[in-house]
Amino acid sequence: MPAPVMWYKGRMTPKALREILERAETWPEEAQEEAVNFLLALDQELADPYVLTEEDRAAIERGLDDMRHGRFASDEEVSAVFPRRG
Numbered sequence: 001m002p003a004p005v006m007w008y009k010g011r012m013t014p015k016a017l018r019e020i021l022e023r024a025e026t027w028p029e030e031a032q033e034e035a036v037n038f039l040l041a042l043d044q045e046l047a048d049p050y051v052l053t054e055e056d057r058a059a060i061e062r063g064l065d066d067m068r069h070g071r072f073a074s075d076e077e078v079s080a081v082f083p084r085r086g
Contacts, residue, residue, distance in 0.1 A: 024035050052060075066072070
């Protein structure tokens with residue numbers, strides 16, 4: 001049975017951030033690495049907004065065109081790419 005998910009209720013404050021970072025120091029190394037990677041990615045995202053390339057724009061247009069014409073992957077095709085876990 002998976003551990004319950006705890007949601008932070010209320011306003012995130014510098015104090016709450018410091019408290020969770022202190023608790024994170026007691027986590028297993030793998031969990032600490034995951035937290036650091038997440039925070040570094042978030043910091044990068046906030047620092048430098050992503051700029052679409054022409055290739056990105058073309059891919060988005062292809063996807064929108066597929067959507068407009070009802071071209072969607074079947075359940076079987078999706079399952080082949082993203083197998084269910086559990």
